[in-house]
Amino acid sequence: MAAKKSFTEEIGTLGALLRLPYQALxxxxxxxLAENGFPDIRPAFSSVFRHITPQxxxxxxxxxxxxxxxxxxxxxVDALHERGYVELVPDPSDRRAKLVRLTERGQAFxxxxxxxxxxxxxxxxxRMGRDEWAHLRRLLERLNVExxxxxxxxxxxxxxxxx
Amino acid sequence: MAAKKSFTEEIGTLGALLRLPYQALxxxxxxxLAENGFPDIRPAFSSVFRHITPQxxxxxxxxxxxxxxxxxxxxxVDALHERGYVELVPDPSDRRAKLVRLTERGQAFxxxxxxxxxxxxxxxxxRMGRDEWAHLRRLLERLNVExxxxxxxxxxxxxxxxx
DNA sequence: GATATTGGTCAGAATGTATGTCTATTATAG
DNA sequence: CTATAATAGACATACATTCTGACCAATATC
Numbered sequence: 157m158a159a160k161k162s163f164t165e166e167i168g169t170l171g172a173l174l175r176l177p178y179q180a181l182x183x184x185x186x187x188x189l190a191e192n193g194f195p196d197i198r199p200a201f202s203s204v205f206r207h208i209t210p211q212x213x214x215x216x217x218x219x220x221x222x223x224x225x226x227x228x229x230x231x232x233v234d235a236l237h238e239r240g241y242v243e244l245v246p247d248p249s250d251r252r253a254k255l256v257r258l259t260e261r262g263q264a265f266x267x268x269x270x271x272x273x274x275x276x277x278x279x280x281x282x283r284m285g286r287d288e289w290a291h292l293r294r295l296l297e298r299l300n301v302e303x304x305x306x307x308x309x310x311x312x313x314x315x316x317x318x319x
Numbered sequence: 320m321a322a323k324k325s326f327t328e329e330i331g332t333l334g335a336l337l338r339l340p341y342q343a344l345x346x347x348x349x350x351x352l353a354e355n356g357f358p359d360i361r362p363a364f365s366s367v368f369r370h371i372t373p374q375x376x377x378x379x380x381x382x383x384x385x386x387x388x389x390x391x392x393x394x395x396v397d398a399l400h401e402r403g404y405v406e407l408v409p410d411p412s413d414r415r416a417k418l419v420r421l422t423e424r425g426q427a428f429x430x431x432x433x434x435x436x437x438x439x440x441x442x443x444x445x446r447m448g449r450d451e452w453a454h455l456r457r458l459l460e461r462l463n464v465e466x467x468x469x470x471x472x473x474x475x476x477x478x479x480x481x482x
Numbered sequence: 483g484a485t486a487t488t489g490g491t492c493a494g495a496a497t498g499t500a501t502g503t504c505t506a507t508t509a510t511a512g
Numbered sequence: 513c514t515a516t517a518a519t520a521g522a523c524a525t526a527c528a529t530t531c532t533g534a535c536c537a538a539t540a541t542c
Binding site for chain 1: 371
Binding site for chain 2: 497498499500501505506507508
């Protein structure tokens with residue numbers, strides 16, 4: 157049953173135009189990653205993978221960048237640690253702190269995700285035509301700039317559509 | 320502290336290009352709606368507002384359209400009922416079923432949300448230029464079509480990004 | 483050294499989603 | 513028309529993700 161169009165979809169709000177492809181993309185990515193050896197990575201963990209760094213990042217810093225509490229980030233990091241995707245090493249420069257780093261498995265996941273993302277974009281570019289594709293990306297970049305001006309204060313919680 | 324760029328943001332994946340403006344838009348909408356008399360509407364409720372109909376919709380149907388279980392949709396409908404945004408009337412054509420309908424307050428919320436959405440889009444169109452704006456919308460519609468072809472099976476759960 | 487700040491944890495709660503099971507009702511097969 | 517299957521929704525339960533508030537240990541500042 158291919159879900160009927162929603163109201164916002166029907167009237168084509170910008171929100172719907174952004175949300176729908178994003179969700180489809182994310183769903184397909186996670187499904188494929190699950191099939192390819194990473195069934196235990198859930199969407200919430202992306203907050204970690206997006207903000208981790210090769211040198212190792214602190215929970216507090218990652219939390220701030222992801223705009224969530226350090227407790228929440230800590231919870232996600234813990235879960236990834238249990239699953240073997242990250243390791244925690246003491247920060248030599250501050251004995252309170254720990255550095256969160258990708259393990260080999262963590263790096264493998266990230267690589268797989270990026271490869272998949274790239275492959276999907278290639279396919280889309282192919283289907284839409286290179287010019288259209290490039291134009292779309294340019295306009296989205298522009299949109300990001302203008303929206304930042306319009307709504308400068310991303311107020312802590314961003315959620316919205318269909319989580 | 321304006322959160323540093325995430326990794327995907329840095330390398331500009333399509334996902335990030337769609338997610339970021341969507342989140343900014345949603346966050347600003349909900350913040351403004353909260354300030355304007357609707358502080359008790361949370362993002363999750365949008366699943367209800369997107370799929371409700373003027374004649375009244377069944378929980379089961381809304382659940383299917385929103386691609387969630389009827390239990391989950393039931394939970395959201397309940398919460399909106401308690402808050403006075405929807406009413407439940409028996410379905411005359413099926414005594415098992417109830418129709419979920421917007422109350423006046425529910426309709427007022429929906430109207431406010433749509434007005435705000437429209438206002439935001441106007442502002443963006445203004446800032447980006449009407450031509451660019453129209454082009455962006457056209458390309459996003461195209462993207463939606465192509466993505467549907469690429470990933471035909473939205474597998475139940477859509478989540479992904481940074482909800 | 484005294485005090486304030488910061489990195490991280492512990493405890494508890496709220497929210498949103500899913501399963502599994504059940505009842506009442508409707509629809510269908512024979 | 514009855515027996516059986518399917519459907520609408522509820523209840524109970526569990527899990528995942530996030531938040532607040534209180535706290536400890538280490539660091540930085542005065």
